[in-house]
Amino acid sequence: xxxxxxxxxxxxxxxxxxxxxxxxxxxxxxxxxxxxxxxxxxxxxxxxxxxxxxxxxxxxxxxxxxxxxxxxxxxxxxxxxxxxxxxxxxxxxxxxxxxxxxxxxxxxxxxxxxxxxxxxxxxxxxxxxxxxxxxxxxxxxxxxxxxxxxxxxxxxxxxxxxxxxxxxxxxxxxxxxxxxxxxxxxxxxxxxxxxxxxxxxxxxxxxxxxxxxxxxxxxxxxxxxxxxxxxxxxxxxxxxxxxxxxxxxxxxxxxxxxxxxx
Amino acid sequence: xxxxxxxxxxxxxxxxxxxxxxxxxxxxxxxxxxxxxxxxxxxxxxxxxxxxxxxxxxxxxxxxxxxxxxxxxxxxxxxxxxxxxxxxxxxxxxxxxxxxxxxxxxxxxxxxxxxxxxxxxxxxxxxxxxxxxxxxxxxxxxxxxxxxxxxxxxxxxxxxxxxxxxxxxxxxxxxxxxxxxxxxxxxxxxxxxxxxxxxxxxxxxxxxxxxxxxxxxxxxxxxxxxxxxxxxxxxxxxxxxxxxxxxxxxxxxxxxxxxxxxxxxxxxxxxxxxxxxxxxxxxxxxxxxxxxxxxxxxxxxxxxxxxxxxxxxxxxxxxxxxxxxxxxx
Numbered sequence: 001x002x003x004x005x006x007x008x009x010x011x012x013x014x015x016x017x018x019x020x021x022x023x024x025x026x027x028x029x030x031x032x033x034x035x036x037x038x039x040x041x042x043x044x045x046x047x048x049x050x051x052x053x054x055x056x057x058x059x060x061x062x063x064x065x066x067x068x069x070x071x072x073x074x075x076x077x078x079x080x081x082x083x084x085x086x087x088x089x090x091x092x093x094x095x096x097x098x099x100x101x102x103x104x105x106x107x108x109x110x111x112x113x114x115x116x117x118x119x120x121x122x123x124x125x126x127x128x129x130x131x132x133x134x135x136x137x138x139x140x141x142x143x144x145x146x147x148x149x150x151x152x153x154x155x156x157x158x159x160x161x162x163x164x165x166x167x168x169x170x171x172x173x174x175x176x177x178x179x180x181x182x183x184x185x186x187x188x189x190x191x192x193x194x195x196x197x198x199x200x201x202x203x204x205x206x207x208x209x210x211x212x213x214x215x216x217x218x219x220x221x222x223x224x225x226x227x228x229x230x231x232x233x234x235x236x237x238x239x240x241x242x243x244x245x246x247x248x249x250x251x252x253x254x255x256x257x258x259x260x261x262x
Numbered sequence: 263x264x265x266x267x268x269x270x271x272x273x274x275x276x277x278x279x280x281x282x283x284x285x286x287x288x289x290x291x292x293x294x295x296x297x298x299x300x301x302x303x304x305x306x307x308x309x310x311x312x313x314x315x316x317x318x319x320x321x322x323x324x325x326x327x328x329x330x331x332x333x334x335x336x337x338x339x340x341x342x343x344x345x346x347x348x349x350x351x352x353x354x355x356x357x358x359x360x361x362x363x364x365x366x367x368x369x370x371x372x373x374x375x376x377x378x379x380x381x382x383x384x385x386x387x388x389x390x391x392x393x394x395x396x397x398x399x400x401x402x403x404x405x406x407x408x409x410x411x412x413x414x415x416x417x418x419x420x421x422x423x424x425x426x427x428x429x430x431x432x433x434x435x436x437x438x439x440x441x442x443x444x445x446x447x448x449x450x451x452x453x454x455x456x457x458x459x460x461x462x463x464x465x466x467x468x469x470x471x472x473x474x475x476x477x478x479x480x481x482x483x484x485x486x487x488x489x490x491x492x493x494x495x496x497x498x499x500x501x502x503x504x505x506x507x508x509x510x511x512x513x514x515x516x517x518x519x520x521x522x523x524x525x526x527x528x529x530x531x532x533x534x535x536x537x538x539x540x541x542x543x544x545x546x547x548x549x550x551x552x553x554x555x556x557x558x559x560x561x562x563x564x565x566x567x568x569x570x571x572x573x574x575x576x577x578x579x580x581x582x583x584x585x586x587x588x589x590x591x
Contacts (some may be wrong), residue, residue: 003391010385018376098372101335101365104389239454258277259337 004105008112015115030121037125054198057194060136061224065194066237067130069151072156074122074165079157082114084164088171097259107250111165143222148232152219155239159214162239162246169246172253194220214238266333267441267473268311273343275304275329275497296575303329305497306343311475313440316467318488318505319477322585326497327477329412331443334475335365348440361390364434368446371426372433373418379429380414390437397436404432408462424455431462442466444476448483459488481578495585505577512580516554517573518547523566534560543568 044066050061057065088112090096100106134141194217218235221227280296282288303340304326311317319327332338336352339491347350350359363579371380387397405411413421421429427447434442444463448456464487467474478484484491485505493501493508501508518535522543531537534557535549549557554572561567 003388007388010388014377014381014385016375018374083578094367094370095372097332097337097367098365098370100337100355101360101363102389103360255339257337259332 004108007104007108007144010113011109011112012117015113016117019116019118027118027121030118033074033122034125037066037129040066041129054194056226060133061220062194063129064133064137064224065216065220067126067128067133068153068220070126070129071123072126072153072160072216074119074126075157076160077122078116078119079117080111080161080164081119082116083111084161084168086114087165089170091171096257100254100257106254107247110250111161111213122217125128144229145225149219149223149228151232152222152235155235156215159242160237162242166246166249169249169253172257265313266310267313268309268475269344269346270307270309270334271344273278273304273330273333273340273345274302274324274354275333275338276300276302276341282372293567297509301331302497304333304340305498307494307497309492309499309502313468314471315490316463316474316476316488318484318491319475319494320434320479320481320484320491320581321477321494325495327494328445329497330494331365331445331475331477333444334361335363335367344371361437362439363441364437364439364442365443366430366434366445366447368409368427368449371418373426373429373432376417379418379433382418382429382433386436387434392437396438400436400438401432404435407465408432408458414525423577424451424458427451427455427459431459432532435466440472442472444474446478447476448478448480450451456480456482463487481581485577493581493584500584507552508577508580508584509574513575514551515548515575516551516559517575518549518554518558519569519571519573520545520547520561520565520567521569526565530564 041063044059044062047054048062052058054062088100090110095108099109102109214235218227218231222229222232222235273319273567277300279301280292280298282292282296307326329338333340334347334352336347336355339353348359350356350361352359373589374385383397383401386392388395388508392400393557405414408431410425410428410432413425413429418426418429431447443538444588447454447463448459451459460483463474463476466472467487474487476483476487484502489504491501491503491505491508492499501509501511515540522545528537528540528545530539531540531545531547535553537545539546547561558570558572561570
């Protein structure tokens with residue numbers, strides 16, 4: 001465990017050094033991500049000018065959801081996005097060969113080899129929207145609520161990682177596959193809306209089957225107290241199941257790896 | 263034998279490859295129904311390699327050299343057969359095993375492209391859990407041997423191909439592996455750099471008693487480094503032994519280079535062997551190995567010979583002919 005953390009720290013350090021060279025593109029990404037969020041907030045304000053609530057969610061609660069979803073995706077992008085999206089290149093170029101001969105947790109290396117430290121900038125937008133939404137809601141929340149939110153966000157990032165990484169593992173069989181980035185787009189777009197608005201059975205499906213509801217809606221509902229605190233156990237359990245499934249899938253793929261031709 | 267550290271028996275590695283009919287209709291058809299066939303990349307080979315040996319694997323493209331190395335290093339799961347490297351089954355990829363070998367591929371790199379090479383060495387220090395003292399000592403030794411003191415802090419992408427290969431070797435040897443698999447380590451390098459890499463490998467093999475298996479398309483690599491050579495083609499071993507034994511085994515002829523004192527009748531010369539070249543006063547004659555002494559004596563007796571040389575065929579020519587199948591039939 002300590003060794004793995006040490007390894008993650010070194011990979012993080014290496015990535016930071018590498019990205020210091022590309023700071024302008026990072027600032028550019030920050031501006032475009034913030035703009036995207038600003039447009040979305042405008043869109044939400046527009047919708048709520050016609051109605052007071054979306055299946056029980058008022059404007060400020062939806063804004064809170066937008067803030068948390070921005071936070072979760074920024075954390076995912078910071079930790080995993082680049083490594084996950086570029087994984088098929090490793091398979092295609094045969095560089096995975098050298099990785100697999102090393103005495104380490106290869107999934108960990110493949111997942112953290114390209115962290116993007118400057119993506120953390122985007123968490124500022126998420127935190128700002130969250131703070132604004134909380135101010136508008138006006139309630140004071142206890143330690144338990146914050147703790148539930150923290151665990152929920154951690155689970156959300158892990159669920160997002162498990163889904164995207166599982167898709168990228170498919171490149172073992174089809175190295176030209178670049179679906180991980182598209183999957184992320186598909187998954188993160190509805191994150192900014194509460195899954196309740198889809199109605200049943202869709203709401204159930206997007207929470208438990210294609211678990212995007214676990215990523216943001218459930219943590220926010222836990223925080224707001226609109227579902228029982230015990231639901232966190234289900235959230236953690238489902239996260240562990242998805243993460244375990246992803247790891248098993250990785251091990252299976254690595255075992256059958258046929259390597260690129262020299 | 264006790265000092266055998268690589269033991270391979272009846273190793274087979276087949277790949278399933280799908281066969282696609284030509285054209286757009288073939289591509290569409292292959293989406294729904296595919297025909298597969300087996301490619302026998304490695305087909306029933308057996309090898310024993312002892313500690314400290316430096317063995318050369320030679321063969322044409324697609325012969326099975328790299329697949330063998332990948333199977334020995336645990337990257338590929340064998341289709342069948344027995345493999346033991348340092349007492350481990352490589353495909354189990356046990357960390358204890360992985361700490362004891364290294365794989366270097368001339369066409370792939372493990373160095374972080376945008377960072378100085380020393381950053382990759384530091385990462386490997388953690389991956390291989392090398393104590394700091396040992397790391398510093400090994401690094402200094404390798405840096406000195408490869409003369410790269412000034413390049414440690416230079417971004418990898420700014421290094422020349424040869425300099426990069428030197429750094430790749432340091433990254434691969436920083437944990438002092440007992441076994442080193444080298445897949446075309448000198449590919450693309452100029453002759454001076456090839457020589458330097460060869461000298462380094464020879465020195466490393468001797469000083470660390472490391473077992474090295476090397477594949478290369480350059481015969482010079484094999485000639486200079488490897489006492490033992492394994493010739494492989496179509497996944498099968500054609501020869502396993504000392505390099506000079508290849509000549510004895512496969513070269514059925516020798517060449518006689520003759521300079522005559524005066525003009526001679528080529529028709530008469532033909533009776534003694536096959537004329538490869540006739541440019542008076544010089545001639546080159548190919549004769550069967552078993553008849554060389556007899557033919558040389560006849561030449562001296564029947565012709566006004568000023569000079570006579572008996573030449574062994576070039577090893578590269580022999581190997582080229584072995585791969586072309588001319589010496590096997």
